[in-house]
Amino acid sequence: MTNRVGYIKEIRKSLQTAWKGLTLTWSHFRRGKHKQQVLGIDQPGYFEQAAGPVTVLYPAEKVPVPDNGRYRLHMETDDCIGCDKCARICPVDCITIETFKADGDLGKTSDGTVKRLHLPVFDIDMAKCMYCGLCTTVCPTECLTMTKVYDFSEYDRDNFVYHFGAYSPEEEVRIRAEVDLAKNLKTAQTEPAPEAEPEVPVRRRPVMRKPAEEETSAVPPTPESDALEKPKTFRPRPLMKQTQASESPSEPPSLQESKPEPPVEDKPATPRPRPVFKRPTPDSTPES
Amino acid sequence: MLPEIIHIAIALGAVALYALGAVYAERKVSAYIQDRVGPLEVGPRGLLQTLADIVKLVLKEDIQPTAADKWLFRLAPVVIFVSVFAGYAALPVGPGAVGAALNVGLLFVMAIVSIDVIGLLMAGWGSNNKYAYLGSLRSVSQIISYEIPAAIALMAAVLMFGTLNLHDLSIQQGLHAESPVYFLGVWDVSQIGGILSWAIFRYPHLILAYLIYFIASLAECNRAPFDLPEAESELVSGFHVEYSGFRFAVVFLAEYANMFLVGVIASVVFLGGWNSPLPNLVAIEPAQVQSMGFWDLLKNLQFGYLTTGITEVSMAIWGAFWVLLKGFGAVFVQMWIRWTVPRVRVDQLLKLSWKKLTPAAFLLLLVSAIWKLAEVYAHT
Numbered sequence: 001m002t003n004r005v006g007y008i009k010e011i012r013k014s015l016q017t018a019w020k021g022l023t024l025t026w027s028h029f030r031r032g033k034h035k036q037q038v039l040g041i042d043q044p045g046y047f048e049q050a051a052g053p054v055t056v057l058y059p060a061e062k063v064p065v066p067d068n069g070r071y072r073l074h075m076e077t078d079d080c081i082g083c084d085k086c087a088r089i090c091p092v093d094c095i096t097i098e099t100f101k102a103d104g105d106l107g108k109t110s111d112g113t114v115k116r117l118h119l120p121v122f123d124i125d126m127a128k129c130m131y132c133g134l135c136t137t138v139c140p141t142e143c144l145t146m147t148k149v150y151d152f153s154e155y156d157r158d159n160f161v162y163h164f165g166a167y168s169p170e171e172e173v174r175i176r177a178e179v180d181l182a183k184n185l186k187t188a189q190t191e192p193a194p195e196a197e198p199e200v201p202v203r204r205r206p207v208m209r210k211p212a213e214e215e216t217s218a219v220p221p222t223p224e225s226d227a228l229e230k231p232k233t234f235r236p237r238p239l240m241k242q243t244q245a246s247e248s249p250s251e252p253p254s255l256q257e258s259k260p261e262p263p264v265e266d267k268p269a270t271p272r273p274r275p276v277f278k279r280p281t282p283d284s285t286p287e288s
Numbered sequence: 289m290l291p292e293i294i295h296i297a298i299a300l301g302a303v304a305l306y307a308l309g310a311v312y313a314e315r316k317v318s319a320y321i322q323d324r325v326g327p328l329e330v331g332p333r334g335l336l337q338t339l340a341d342i343v344k345l346v347l348k349e350d351i352q353p354t355a356a357d358k359w360l361f362r363l364a365p366v367v368i369f370v371s372v373f374a375g376y377a378a379l380p381v382g383p384g385a386v387g388a389a390l391n392v393g394l395l396f397v398m399a400i401v402s403i404d405v406i407g408l409l410m411a412g413w414g415s416n417n418k419y420a421y422l423g424s425l426r427s428v429s430q431i432i433s434y435e436i437p438a439a440i441a442l443m444a445a446v447l448m449f450g451t452l453n454l455h456d457l458s459i460q461q462g463l464h465a466e467s468p469v470y471f472l473g474v475w476d477v478s479q480i481g482g483i484l485s486w487a488i489f490r491y492p493h494l495i496l497a498y499l500i501y502f503i504a505s506l507a508e509c510n511r512a513p514f515d516l517p518e519a520e521s522e523l524v525s526g527f528h529v530e531y532s533g534f535r536f537a538v539v540f541l542a543e544y545a546n547m548f549l550v551g552v553i554a555s556v557v558f559l560g561g562w563n564s565p566l567p568n569l570v571a572i573e574p575a576q577v578q579s580m581g582f583w584d585l586l587k588n589l590q591f592g593y594l595t596t597g598i599t600e601v602s603m604a605i606w607g608a609f610w611v612l613l614k615g616f617g618a619v620f621v622q623m624w625i626r627w628t629v630p631r632v633r634v635d636q637l638l639k640l641s642w643k644k645l646t647p648a649a650f651l652l653l654l655v656s657a658i659w660k661l662a663e664v665y666a667h668t
Contacts, residue, residue, distance in 0.1 A: 025628040032320025055325045
């Protein structure tokens with residue numbers, strides 16, 4: 001290179017290139033005071049901005065997220081029918097759903113689908129979520145959506161588990177008891193209820209949560225503390241109707257006279273129940 | 289003894305204050321050049337950011353590697369800083385305002401700043417770290433190489449003025465010069481002064497000498513594009529990789545102090561020192577000017593006197609103003625170059641010094657000698 005360019009030419013070229021670079025950096029330096037506006041790519045003028053600092057002063061300024069932004073999941077508990085489709089399609093298994101059959105209907109979702117399952121547990125682990133959005137596409141009632149919220153860092157990994165379930169643990173115990181009682185009353189009219197019936201199955205909690213909480217925090221953990229802490233905004237009122245609650249007797253079901261053989265199909269299994277309602281029986285009428 | 293200590297304390301405070309501002313400026317300059325915004329949060333417009341950083345550095349633990357050479361490691365920052373700081377003694381800040389008006393001022397500055405190299409070598413060797421060692425080796429070879437073109441370029445100017453005294457050099461490039469001043473060697477501008485009487489315009493070949501000195505001074509300060517001693521991508525941070533806390537702050541301070549020092553040396557030798565760049569538009573005898581007031585000077589278009597001062601106090605104040613302005617300008621250009629030009633390779637670095645700058649500097653020295661001879665023949 002040097003041999004072919006020559007001594008003087010090389011000096012001239014290096015001076016020229018250095019000068020060119022200096023004028024370029026100077027033009028940027030001159031524009032240093034005129035910070036570019038923070039615009040979304042769909043806003044007018046995004047491609048026409050003059051040179052200048054492009055810094056987004058993040059907490060103060062944010063690049064607008066388009067309306068179809070796919071970030072944190074949100075679940076509208078009132079609209080969920082507990083079909084378990086989202087949990088099945090999830091490639092990383094970040095959704096945990098537990099349901100149990102309701103005594104009769106639980107009302108309708110906003111698009112008119114009849115709800116027949118109680119939804120004690122609907123946990124989404126956002127730390128696992130890979131934001132593919134498959135769960136939102138399979139959701140039949142469109143209760144599961146991705147929002148524009150993208151900044152939700154946590155100090156504790158467990159806080160990434162968002163609880164969208166309909167009930168607190170106490171409510172769940174109560175409602176299970178009520179459902180079982182109603183069932184027992186029904187069966188008692190035809191045949192006596194089984195002996196093993198009254199005990200309420202303890203539902204499985206996320207495994208990694210408890211020990212970490214107990215080790216780190218000095219505060220004695222109350223059973224509902226972490227469940228209540230995070231999703232305050234998402235927790236809807238219990239779906240249990242007042243009339244059902246009032247007409248069901250308050251004494252424990254253990255007082256009922258029982259019969260040894262247990263009704264297999266009604267016993268709520270501990271982990272996650274099959275979405276029984278998914279295979280529609282021919283006699284059940286479609287809602288539309 | 290006490291006045292000297294006070295002088296040193298004032299100078300030290302000024303240098304530290306300047307370094308604070310320079311680090312902030314460096315951040316802002318680099319940010320703007322790279323389309324960023326730079327520090328914003330600490331203080332208005334982030335002005336207190338470097339102060340916060342210095343406080344943090346001073347409060348940090350002074351870590352010393354167990355395998356380090358204890359004394360060399362501890363002494364190195366002191367040697368580095370003191371050698372640079374001592375150079376400030378000979379800087380003429382204004383007419384009559386100079387710490388030590390040495391007859392060999394320029395030589396003294398060149399020599400004392402060279403001790404910096406020993407400090408760098410001590411830091412690199414004493415750290416007992418391969419990166420620090422490589423960095424200091426590079427630093428030494430680089431600084432020794434570049435001192436030759438720098439010194440020869442300065443000599444080209446010194447030859448024209450016939451003095452090594454920085455104060456005399458300044459005086460000769462302005463309205464207060466005793467001997468007549470010729471612009472480009474032909475036009476007598478003794479009463480006009482200003483930018484026309486600066487060395488680089490009196491003797492235009494000194495523009496090249498200034499360029500050579502400026503490039504060499506970048507290398508001497510370990511500034512980009514000659515920052516091989518601390519090349520982050522290769523040597524983590526070079527000779528000061530093992531330093532932390534206050535000692536690191538001192539090394540940093542020395543680097544910025546050195547930047548300003550070479551900037552002021554260049555401006556004193558080539559850019560008129562503390563003289564104003566504004567020329568008088570009308571030539572008036574200095575004797576007449578003595579009786580003029582502010583408005584008379586303005587009406588008679590005596591901008592040179594207006595901005596250099598007539599009384600001793602105003603001269604000192606204006607002199608300090610221009611020296612600082614020129615020094616800061618040089619520092620700004622150093623920063624500008626740093627964020628423009630990528631780092632050179634070692635072979636390029638040495639080639640530039642030995643094959644380009646040194647021969648060119650010698651050539652300019654020859655031109656200076658011939659010019660001086662011609663001048664002596666023409667004006668006698």
